[in-house]
Amino acid sequence: AQSVSQHNHHVILSEAASLELGCNYSYGGTVNLFWYVQYPGQHLQLLLKYFSGDPLVKGIKGFEAEFIKSKFSFNLRKPSVQWSDTAEYFCAVNTNAGKSTFGDGTTLTVKP
Amino acid sequence: GAGVSQSPSNKVTEKGKDVELRCDPISGHTALYWYRQSLGQGLEFLIYFQGNSAPDKSGLPSDRFSAERTGGSVSTLTIQRTQQEDSAVYLCASSFILSAGGWETQYFGPGTRLLVL
Numbered sequence: 001a002q003s004v005s006q007h008n009h010h011v012i013l014s015e016a017a018s019l020e021l022g023c024n025y026s027y028g029g030t031v032n033l034f035w036y037v038q039y040p041g042q043h044l045q046l047l048l049k050y051f052s053g054d055p056l057v058k059g060i061k062g063f064e065a066e067f068i069k070s071k072f073s074f075n076l077r078k079p080s081v082q083w084s085d086t087a088e089y090f091c092a093v094n095t096n097a098g099k100s101t102f103g104d105g106t107t108l109t110v111k112p
Numbered sequence: 113g114a115g116v117s118q119s120p121s122n123k124v125t126e127k128g129k130d131v132e133l134r135c136d137p138i139s140g141h142t143a144l145y146w147y148r149q150s151l152g153q154g155l156e157f158l159i160y161f162q163g164n165s166a167p168d169k170s171g172l173p174s175d176r177f178s179a180e181r182t183g184g185s186v187s188t189l190t191i192q193r194t195q196q197e198d199s200a201v202y203l204c205a206s207s208f209i210l211s212a213g214g215w216e217t218q219y220f221g222p223g224t225r226l227l228v229l
Contacts, residue, residue: 006154034217043115044203044220090155092218100145100218104154 002027004093006103013081014111021076021106023065023091033074034092035065036102044090050074061085083112114138116221118204124227125194133189133224137206144187145207145218146179150200161187162209194228201225 007022025031035047048059055067065076074091091103117136125131137144146158157171161181172178176194181187191198205218 036218036220043222044205046217046219049217092155100157100160102147102155102157 002031002093002095002101004091004101004103006089006091006106008106009104010107010109012109012111015083016080017110019076019078019081019085019108021089021091021108023074023076023103025072025074025091025093025101027072027093027095029095032094033065033067034094035059035063035074035076036090036092037087038090039087047076047089081108081110083110086110116204116206116219118202118221118224120224121222122225122227124229126229127196128193130190130192131194131226133191133202133204133226135187135189135204135206135221137185137187137204138219139185140208141206141219142184142209143207143218144181145205146187146189147203147205148173148200149203149223155203158189191226194226196228199226199228 003026005024033050036044037047038044047063048057048065050057050067058064063078065074067074086109088105088107090105094100119134123131144161147155148158149155159166159169159171159179163184164181176192179189201223203223204221207218208216
């Protein structure tokens with residue numbers, strides 16, 4: 001069975017600090033990888049996604065993620081966070097079988 | 113266009129009663145997902161539909177849970193004989209299905225917050 005592990009449950013940073021949120025998945029076949037974000041009081045929405053090609057993908061608001069197949073990882077990064085990045089971040093994996101698995105989420109708090 | 117909508121937005125019920133949650137996906141989206149998010153927890157996959165059929169029902173927590181989708185559009189999630197542990201936010205999402213297999217970006221609804229007293 002596939003699984004997704006997000007190592008950080010709660011991250012607290014000051015503005016302008018760099019961010020890296022870890023995500024590892026377990027599945028032996030082809031996967032589509034996603035990061036979703038849920039800002040306070042809002043719906044879950046897509047931050048970025050990887051299907052194929054360049055393993056370094058760029059998303060909205062300056063976020064990027066790198067797919068490292070050998071490590072089964074898809075870590076999310078941002079060089080300089082802002083207070084408005086305070087949110088909950090979910091890593092997700094979809095397989096060709098249609099199963100969609102989300103990690104438990106990481107709550108990011110950015111202090112102004 | 114309109115996003116995914118869910119109703120009701122909030123539901124308070126008594127233990128043992130049945131509840132029905134509704135999801136209206138984005139028009140044209142073939143895939144539809146139901147998730148459950150308990151307080152402080154991640155998203156728990158419940159079931160997905162490809163058209164009107166549900167290839168994978170393994171995520172449903174018990175036989176008190178059932179879901180159906182009609183006309184390739186609206187879906188309802190029914191919980192029979194609700195228990196207090198069913199209290200959670202129930203999220204619905206929809207997406208296109210890629211021609212090469214796999215699912216495109218999921219668009220989420222606002223959720224239904226269920227409280228079982």
